[in-house]
Amino acid sequence: MKKGNKYGIHRVIEPLGVLPQPANKIDNNMDEIYDNEILIDVQTLNIDSASFTQIEEQAGGDKEKIAQIMLDIVAKQGKHRNPVTGSGGMLLGTVEKIGDALKGKTDLMVGDKIATLVSLSLTPLRIDKIKDIRPDIDQVDINGKAILFESGIYAKIPKDMPETLALSALDVAGAPAQTAKLVKPGDTVLIIGAGGKSGMLCCYEAKKRAGVTGTVIGLCHSEKSTKRLQELNLCDYVFAADATQPVPILEKLEEITKGQLCDVTINNVNITDTEMISILATKDNGIVYFFSMATSFTKAALGAEGVGKDVNMIVGNGYTKGHAEITLQILRESEVLRKVFTELYA
Amino acid sequence: MKKGCRYGTHRVLSPAGTLPQPAQRLDNTMEVYDNEVLIDVSTLNVDSASYTQIKQACGKDAEKMKQMILSIVEERGKLQNPVTGSGGMLIGTVKMIGENFPKNKLKVGDKIATLVSLSLTPLKIKKIKKLVPESDQVDVEAEAILFESGLFATLPHDIPEKLALAALDVAGAPAQVDRLVTEGDIVCIIGGGGKSGILCCYQAMQNSGPSGKVIVVEFSKENAKRIADLNLATDIIVADATNVMDVYNKVMEVTGGRGCDVTVNNVNVPSTEMTSILITKGQGHVYFFSMATSFTKAALGAEGVGKDINLIVGNGYAKGHANLTLNIIRESKEIRELFEKLYV
Numbered sequence: 001m002k003k004g005n006k007y008g009i010h011r012v013i014e015p016l017g018v019l020p021q022p023a024n025k026i027d028n029n030m031d032e033i034y035d036n037e038i039l040i041d042v043q044t045l046n047i048d049s050a051s052f053t054q055i056e057e058q059a060g061g062d063k064e065k066i067a068q069i070m071l072d073i074v075a076k077q078g079k080h081r082n083p084v085t086g087s088g089g090m091l092l093g094t095v096e097k098i099g100d101a102l103k104g105k106t107d108l109m110v111g112d113k114i115a116t117l118v119s120l121s122l123t124p125l126r127i128d129k130i131k132d133i134r135p136d137i138d139q140v141d142i143n144g145k146a147i148l149f150e151s152g153i154y155a156k157i158p159k160d161m162p163e164t165l166a167l168s169a170l171d172v173a174g175a176p177a178q179t180a181k182l183v184k185p186g187d188t189v190l191i192i193g194a195g196g197k198s199g200m201l202c203c204y205e206a207k208k209r210a211g212v213t214g215t216v217i218g219l220c221h222s223e224k225s226t227k228r229l230q231e232l233n234l235c236d237y238v239f240a241a242d243a244t245q246p247v248p249i250l251e252k253l254e255e256i257t258k259g260q261l262c263d264v265t266i267n268n269v270n271i272t273d274t275e276m277i278s279i280l281a282t283k284d285n286g287i288v289y290f291f292s293m294a295t296s297f298t299k300a301a302l303g304a305e306g307v308g309k310d311v312n313m314i315v316g317n318g319y320t321k322g323h324a325e326i327t328l329q330i331l332r333e334s335e336v337l338r339k340v341f342t343e344l345y346a
Numbered sequence: 347m348k349k350g351c352r353y354g355t356h357r358v359l360s361p362a363g364t365l366p367q368p369a370q371r372l373d374n375t376m377e378v379y380d381n382e383v384l385i386d387v388s389t390l391n392v393d394s395a396s397y398t399q400i401k402q403a404c405g406k407d408a409e410k411m412k413q414m415i416l417s418i419v420e421e422r423g424k425l426q427n428p429v430t431g432s433g434g435m436l437i438g439t440v441k442m443i444g445e446n447f448p449k450n451k452l453k454v455g456d457k458i459a460t461l462v463s464l465s466l467t468p469l470k471i472k473k474i475k476k477l478v479p480e481s482d483q484v485d486v487e488a489e490a491i492l493f494e495s496g497l498f499a500t501l502p503h504d505i506p507e508k509l510a511l512a513a514l515d516v517a518g519a520p521a522q523v524d525r526l527v528t529e530g531d532i533v534c535i536i537g538g539g540g541k542s543g544i545l546c547c548y549q550a551m552q553n554s555g556p557s558g559k560v561i562v563v564e565f566s567k568e569n570a571k572r573i574a575d576l577n578l579a580t581d582i583i584v585a586d587a588t589n590v591m592d593v594y595n596k597v598m599e600v601t602g603g604r605g606c607d608v609t610v611n612n613v614n615v616p617s618t619e620m621t622s623i624l625i626t627k628g629q630g631h632v633y634f635f636s637m638a639t640s641f642t643k644a645a646l647g648a649e650g651v652g653k654d655i656n657l658i659v660g661n662g663y664a665k666g667h668a669n670l671t672l673n674i675i676r677e678s679k680e681i682r683e684l685f686e687k688l689y690v
Contacts, residue, residue, distance in 0.1 A: 007624075007651055009591065017591055019620060021650050122650050153652040174649070245363050247355055276365060280353070290641070290659070297634070297641045297659060305518065305662030306367045306466050307353055308497045315634075315641060315657035318649030 001100050004034030008149035011124050013078070020079070020122040020149070028078035028124040028147075036150040038108065039097035045120065045140045046167055048089040051082035052138040067130040070140065074127050081121035088120030089138070091146055092157070092167060102150065113157040115170050116148055117324065123147065137164070137345065155324030161331060165338070168345035169327050172198035174316065175268060175291050176205040176330060177323035182264050182287055183209035190253065190262040190281050192243050193269030194218030194235065195225025197345060198291065202266050203234040204330050204337060217256060219243060221269070232336050243269055246277040253281050267292050275299040284310045291316035347444055350379030354493035357468050359423070366466035366493070372423035374468040374491075380446040381494040387438040390464065390484045391511050396427035396434065397482040403429075412474045415484070419471050426465035433464030434482070435515065436490060437507060447494060457507075459514055460490070461497035461668060483508065499668035505675055509682070512689035513671050516542035518660065519612065519635050520549040520674060521667035526608050526631055527553040534597060534606040534625055536587050537613030538562030538579065539569025541689065542635060544681060546610050547578035548674055561600055563587055565613075576680045587618040597625040611636050619643040626655050635660035 004010045012018060013025040020026050033039050047055070059065035074080055081088050095112045108114065116123060124147040132141040148154060155170050157163055175198040183189055189206040193199045195218070207216045218235040220226040226240040237256055241249050253261060261283040267274060267290050275295060278288045288311055290300065300313050331338045350356045356379060358364055359371040366372055378384045392400070392415075404410035419425050426433050440456045452458070460467060468491040476485040492498060499517075501510055519542040527533055533550040537543050539562070550560045562579040564570040570584045583596045597606065605627035611618060616638045623644070626632050632655060634644065644657050675682050 017589065019590060019651070021647070118650055118652065119646065151652045153649075246365065247363060273368075276368075284665070293642055293645065295641045297639045297644075298637055300641075300659045301637065301661065302463065302465075303367065305461075305497075306463055307365070308462065308495045308663055309661075310663055310665045311661065313659035313661060315644045315648075315659060317645065317653075317655065317657055319652055319654060321654050 001033065001035040004036045004150070006036065006150045008122070010034060021119065024077065026078040026124055028126045030126055030145040030147065033097055033099055033147065035099040035101040037099045038095060038102065038148040040093040040114070040146045040148060041096045042091050042093040042142055042144040042146050044092040045080065045142060046090045046092065046171065047138045047140060048087040049138050050085045051087045051089060054082060054084050056135060063133050066133055070130065071127055074125055079120060079123055079125050086121065090171065091116050091120060092163060093146065114154045115157060115167055117153040117155055117170060117173065153319055158328055162346060165331065165342055165346040166328060168341060169201070169331055170324055172201065173323040173327040174318035174320060176201040177320045177326040178289060178316065179205040179266060180209055180326050181320065182289060185211045186213040187263040188215045188257055188260065190217045190219065190265045192219045192265065192267045192274060192278060194238070195220035195222070195229045196268060199268045200229065200232065200234065200337060200340065201327060201330055202268060203229070204334055207234055217253070219249065228340070232340065243274040243277050244271065246280050249277050250280050262286060264289065267295065270294050272296065276303050279304050279309050279311060280307065282311045286311050288313045289316060290314065347378065347380040350381045350494070352381065352494045354466070367463070370422065372468050374423035374470045376470055376489045378442055378444050378491065380444045382444045383440060383447055383452060383492040384442040385438040385458070385490045385492060386441045387436050387486055387488040387490050389437045390425065390486055391435045391515065392482045392484060393432040393434040394482055395430045396432045399427060399429050401479055406479045408477050408479055411479060412477050415474065416471055419469055424464060424467055424469050431465065435511065436460050436464060437501065437511060438490065457501045458498045459501055459511055460492055461499055461514060461517065467491065497663060502672055505672060508690045509675065509686055510672060512685055513675050514668055516545060517667040517671040518662035518664060520545040521664040521670045522633055522660065523549040523610060524553060524670060525664065526633060529553070529555045530557040531607040532559045532601055532604065534561040534563060534609045536563045536609065536611045536618060536622060539564045539566060539573055540612060543612045544578065545671060545674055546612065547573060548678060548681060551578060561597060563593055587613050587621050588615065590621045590624060593621045594624045606630060608633065611639065614638050616640065620647050623648050623653055623655065624651065628654050631656045631658060633658045633660060
């Protein structure tokens with residue numbers, strides 16, 4: 001077997017010298033694998049929601065056309081990176097072959113069912129046939145093969161829950177796992193965008209880690225998600241407000257925390273201009289974790305300096321060790337969350 | 347005296363509900379609220395991006411530049427460049443202190459530099475006394491307001507004002523290095539040859555000690571030589587930080603394949619996120635000070651290569667940052683001489 005690079009640079013065709021994600025074209029020849037690669041027999045692609053929405057619109061909702069657009073993307077790039085949104089997604093499949101250099105080093109065995117947790121935007125992929133498209137949950141069943149690089153992350157699909165349920169939670173696995181690492185007993189935690197998919201998981205994990213002496217505050221936007229979160233009974237306080245308007249929220253938080261503010265603030269909302277409330281809500285030496293992809297680096301950096309806040313602001317990293325286990329465990333522990341996730345996302 | 351909000355929202359005229367920085371227009375009436383400080387301003391240190399834009403728009407004509415600065419302040423009540431969005435800092439003397447401003451921090455007559463941006467500072471200019479297009483320090487006759495949450499540094503007597511101002515401008519960076527770097531750490535400073543880079547190198551060398559390593563990645567040969575002459579690094583790599591694999595291979599060579607505990611990114615060019623991520627070891631820290639950092643490139647980049655590292659957004663403020671930075675100028679004769687030559 002040929003020797004591969006840890007990050008998959010050996011698959012980059014052009015431009016040379018870049019990593020697989022920014023590359024325009026990568027080698028998706030699956031007849032021969034490199035010594036540090038894993039070959040996957042793909043069953044389902046879980047297309048990133050921004051990407052799927054764009055493809056669906058371009059195709060005018062026509063399934064035949066959606067299939068054609070997807071095939072064209074992969075034919076051209078060797079991977080499923082949407083040329084408009086730049087995003088990918090994840091996949092579900094079975095391990096077919098393991099490179100020599102990984103044997104004995106990986107915990108995977110041929111025949112294991114796994115979800116890849118690295119983006120499709122950097123995963124070598126070949127589609128032989130598109131079998132079924134399920135537009136309401138962005139999933140596409142195919143016949144095809146994919147390659148996982150040595151640095152690529154994955155999760156084994158558990159046997160005690162439906163595949164689609166596991167997949168929907170793994171999609172946002174980074175956020176609750178980082179929450180688990182950051183929150184200490186007794187902490188006051190604010191979750192902004194608490195009513196969404198990753199928000200609900202974060203609320204559960206925050207309460208678990210903060211314990212009875214801690215306080216978890218969930219900030220939602222819509223009336224519907226506020227009501228849902230209140231009924232789930234995961235937080236000590238839940239309220240609805242527009243996160244782009246910091247002043248009224250700050251007043252409310254000062255009241256709830258008796259002027260102490262929050263030790264940890266986790267931002268999960270995918271809208272712009274919520275950096276300031278995240279900073280103001282946090283006490284000095286506290287932590288702001290930005291999971292929202294709508295975060296502006298400069299607004300966060302200059303914002304904290306502007307109000308003289310000595311807070312630690314962290315860029316949400318979708319990967320942390322053990323993130324898949326932590327997230328799947330939430331669905332095992334919490335019956336109410338499992339029910340909501342099954343209803344909404346599976 | 348009227349009661350003010352800690353963050354100065356009482357000065358926002360439009361749009362209502364925002365903080366002073368994103369506001370279009372601030373109230374610059376120089377009557378102090380109970381938690382404000384009134385400053386008699388002597389010099390404005392205009393942010394370099396803003397000053398360059400003004401200079402270009404006015405064809406380097408000093409009179410036109412004066413006019414443009416006056417009209418920005420007239421329109422917005424603060425010196426926030428409408429194109430770049432940035433401000434700068436100021437030097438002045440404390441003229442009046444509101445009765446509820448935190449006690450014992452300042453007294454009337456103190457000479458201070460504000461460390462919050464001019465983009466949120468209420469300002470009224472009576473007259474521009476001196477403006478030289480080549481220097482971003484503008485002497486004025488003006489008044490400004492410091493809010494309760496506003497940062498400032500009392501200017502020291504043993505360092506010339508303009509030198510202090512140049513160093514305080516980047517005070518956040520070395521202070522954060524001081525917090526992150528501990529003895530024996532391998533530290534990489536990308537863009538180590540610039541103003542904040544030099545201060546970061548000095549602090550990193552102090553903290554990592556004889557068992558640690560400070561690696562500087564610099565694009566310019568001249569800057570690299572300067573770092574070597576000043577003995578501010580243990581290893582110097584001359585490379586283009588956007589060339590990921592080149593830098594990665596060179597850093598791996600220097601560290602024996604281990605990578606870095608702490609990486610500090612100071613370069614103001616885009617697409618250096620991936621380099622910073624790859625050279626950092628698992629559980630290590632990447633501190634992004636560069637304003638050219640893309641949030642999504644950093645977030646998705648780390649996930650894409652499966653790196654469990656801490657990615658930190660540079661905060662220009664850390665408690666005690668002004669003192670720490672001025673102390674570097676006091677301790678290191680070489681850095682003091684260099685800054686006097688380059689930035690004053």
